[in-house]
Each structure stands twice: as structure tokens, then as C-alpha cells.
Amino acid sequence: MAFTVAIDGPAAAGKGTIGKAVAAHFGFAHLDTGLLYRAVARHMLDGTDPIVAARGLRTEDLDTEGLRTPEVARAASRVAAMPEVRRALVDFQRAFARRGGGAVLDGRDIGTVICPEAEVKLFVTATDAVRAGRRHRELVGTGHEVSLEEVAQDLRQRDARDSARADAPLRPADDAVVLDTSKLDIDAAVARAIDIIGRARG
Ligand code: C5P
Numbered sequence: 730m731a732f733t734v735a736i737d738g739p740a741a742a743g744k745g746t747i748g749k750a751v752a753a754h755f756g757f758a759h760l761d762t763g764l765l766y767r768a769v770a771r772h773m774l775d776g777t778d779p780i781v782a783a784r785g786l787r788t789e790d791l792d793t794e795g796l797r798t799p800e801v802a803r804a805a806s807r808v809a810a811m812p813e814v815r816r817a818l819v820d821f822q823r824a825f826a827r828r829g830g831g832a833v834l835d836g837r838d839i840g841t842v843i844c845p846e847a848e849v850k851l852f853v854t855a856t857d858a859v860r861a862g863r864r865h866r867e868l869v870g871t872g873h874e875v876s877l878e879e880v881a882q883d884l885r886q887r888d889a890r891d892s893a894r895a896d897a898p899l900r901p902a903d904d905a906v907v908l909d910t911s912k913l914d915i916d917a918a919v920a921r922a923i924d925i926i927g928r929a930r931g
Contacts, residue, residue, distance in 0.1 A: 732757070732831040733846070734926055735839035738853035739888045739899060740802070741864040743910045743918055747853060748835035750919040751926055760825050762836035762843075763805065765818050767796040770804035779808040783817035799868065799875065799883055806887045809837075810894040819843065837891055840902035849929045851922060852901035855911040860884055 734751065738744045745761050752759035765783075768790040772782035795801065808814050815838075826832050826844045834843065840850035855863075861881035868875050891899040901907060906925055910918045 730831075731827045731829060732848050732930065733826045733844050734831075734833040734849045734851070735826075735844045735847035735902070735905075736833065736835040736851045736853055736922075737837055737840050737899070737901065737905070738835075738851075739860065739891070740884050741860040741867075742853045742855045743863075743915065744835040744853045746915055747851075747908075747910075747919055747922050748833045750915075751922050752833040754919075754923055755831055755926065755930075757831035757833050758825070758828060759833045760822070760835075762818075762822055762834055762839065764791045764796060765821070766805040766809045766814075767801050768793060769808045769814060769818075770801050771796060773808055774801070774804055779811060780813045780817065783808070783814040786818070786821070797871070799873070799880075802887065803883065806890045810890060810896070812896045815896055837899040838897035840905050841900065842897045845902070849926050850902045850905040851925065852905040852907045853918075854907060854909050857881065857885065859911045 734757065736744045736748050748759050748761065765786065768786060769779050769782045771793055773779040822834060822843045826834055840847055861877060861884055864884060865875065865877045865880040868880065888899070908918065908921055913921065
């Protein structure tokens with residue numbers, strides 16, 4: 730049986746961590762859709778036309794090393810503003826969403842564009858300062874030398890571009906449940922999400 734959980738929100742709000750944890754809890758498959766745009770961006774940085782890269786994207790490309798760097802994130806938000814790139818990635822995401830056994834997709838436009846019929850829609854958010862602090866700790870923890878201010882500026886620019894683009898801008902679906910994780914630790918945020926999904930499942 731298909732059951733789709735759509736999780737959207739700005740960068741570093743906790744979507745990915747929550748998505749992974751709720752998928753494990755319910756035994757659903759999980760797709761971090763940001764990786765699709767990051768993989769296309771990686772190809773672009775290597776000299777491939779992003780539209781060609783998006784049309785030819787393979788599942789293995791999502792396992793490429795180095796997709797989590799700030800440079801790739803910036804390039805991802807640029808390729809993500811290209812309508813042809815977005816269009817090329819729609820079918821893969823929709824097929825993933827409706828596979829049997831349940832699926833969790835996290836991104837920016839899952840509840841609004843990719844899966845408007847999703848059984849559960851969450852919009853995960855947190856204050857700019859909390860998100861910058863989290864992303865900074867994450868990057869420093871994986872060996873990146875970057876200041877908190879640089880991270881904060883990067884997030885601001887990416888959020889602004891993601892929210893202002895004409896095609897599939899970042900915004901909550903009208904029927905999304907907003908989950909503000911600013912004052913929640915990860916366990917509490919995951920528990921909240923599990924509760925919302927569990928109730929929708931009946
Ligand atoms: O979530 P993550 O930070 O990995 O996403 C990288 C970029 O990919 C985002 O800044 C956004 O521009 C783009 N993206 C998108 N739609 C999605 C997922 C990610 O436009 N569903």
C-alpha cells in the first residue's frame with residue numbers, strides 16, 4: 730500500500746534527520762530529494778550541462794562522495810531554480826513516493842508540487858540562528874573549516890533563492906502541519922513527527 734510522508738522546510742531545520750528517523754520507525758523508504766539537486770550540481774561543477782545531467786541522473790549518482798559540501802549546496806540551489814532541471818526530476822520522485830510499503834521524501838516542494846496528495850505533510854522549520862548553529866556544528870564535525878557567520882550567510886542566501894524562485898518555491902503546503910524545532914531536541918522533534926504520522930495512518 731502506498732503511503733507518502735512529505736517533509737519540507739528550509740536548510741538545516743532538521744528535515745533530513747526527522748525524515749530518516751520516521752522512515753526507520755514505520756519501515757518506510759526514505760529519499761532526501763536535496764541529494765538529487767546536489768548530484769546535478771556536482772555534474773555541473775564538473776562541466777556537464779545541468780539539464781543534461783538532470784535528465785541522465787542515475788540512482789548511483791546520489792552516493793557520490795562530497796555532495797554535502799557548502800560549495801555543492803550553493804550550486805544545488807542555483808540548478809534548482811532551473812525549471813527544466815526540476816521537470817527532469819519529477820517522475821523519479823513521484824514513483825518513489827507511491828512505491829508500495831510507504832515512503833518519506835524530504836525537500837522543498839514535496840507537499841506543494843511533487844506529492845500534493847501525500848497522506849501527511851510536515852513543514853519543518855527553526856529560527857535562522859538555530860539552523861546556522863546546527864549546520865556549523867555539523868560542518869565543523871565533518872572537518873570543514875568555516876565560521877558561524879559564513880554558514881549563516883550561506884543559509885540566508887540559499888533560503889532567499891529557494892523562496893523567491895518562480896518554479897516550486899519553498900513554502901508550506903496549505904494543509905501542512907508546521908513543526909518548529911527551534912526549542913526541540915532531535916528526540917522530541919522525531920517523537921512529534923511520529924505522533925502526527927501515526928494518527929494519520931489510523
Ligand atoms: O536539502 P538540501 O540542503 O540538500 O538541498 C540543496 C538544495 O537543493 C536546496 O537549497 C534547494 O535549492 C534544492 N532543493 C529543491 N527542492 C527539493 C530539495 C532540494 O529545490 N525538493
